[in-house]
Amino acid sequence: MHDNFGLQCLQAFSRVVPASCLVFYRVDRNLRARDFQLLHMDRRTHRDYLAHYRDFDPLQPALCRDERQPVIPLRQAMARQGGEARRIYQGFLARHGIRDVVEVIAHDRQRPLVGISLLRTGPNPAFDARELQCLDGLRGLLDLAVRQWPVEQEDPLPTLAALTPREQQLALLLREGLSNKDLARELDLGLATVKTHLIHLFRKTGARSRTELVRRLFP
Structure with missing residues (x-):
């Protein structure tokens, strides 16, 4: 329709x-x-x-x-x-x-x-x-x-368990307030790789900031 x-x-x-x-x-x-x-x-x-x-x-x-x-x-x-x-x-x-x-x-x-x-x-x-x-x-x-459309059930927001292991690590460190440089150092990753993981996290959760991302993954 x-x-x-x-x-x-x-x-x-x-x-x-x-x-x-x-x-x-x-x-x-x-x-x-x-x-x-x-x-x-x-x-x-x-x-x-x-x-x-x-x-x-x-x-x-x-x-x-x-x-x-x-x-x-x-x-x-x-x-x-x-x-x-x-x-x-x-x-x-x-x-x-x-x-x-x-x-x-x-x-x-x-x-x-x-x-x-x-x-x-x-x-x-x-x-x-x-x-x-x-x-x-x-x-x-x-x-x-x-306004006449029937209400549709949308896919639920992703939980921490739905993320890849690396994304889970990143999310847990984000909750502690680490900067991109600190994340790269902690995970032994390049800064560009960290930024790519962050982009994927923002897209998966629909969050527009780090604060919102953490709030959605750790309600």
Whole structure:
């Protein structure tokens, strides 16, 4: 049902506000985008985004929540992004010829449930104020639609026992407040390897900070 719903949403949005390509996705309880559906988007662009850039995206659901609004243009999101993250994400946009992006988030009782990304590439102009107003009107209908979805059981958050032995060691040391250099020294690992393990832990738990990661693994 959701596959058809997502495609219908993309087609409806593209008829009202033209875009070079669109993406529909669900938002899980960790505020992570998942179950993507693409319309007119090059799959190589999407794979590159998921593999290397999604954590630098200022329009990812966890950051959009902080904006406290349902329709967010890229220029607004990037204005509050850190310098290094902004530089990396601008590199992705330039690499794939993306001129502008706007994010539309649908909520149920203040929880984000689904999102739609509209992208313009090449010489196409940025989204203007009138188009953003149109998207806000469509977002109201999207809110009403997703509130009718049946409640789905999501996969439980991973426990310490579900991690690899090395990740368990790392998590136990994180609980003691060790820095990356201390972790590398304690586990006899290179600093880059420690950072890779940390990235995997953050992705598995959906945590956005060390404090949140420890809290989720050691409730």
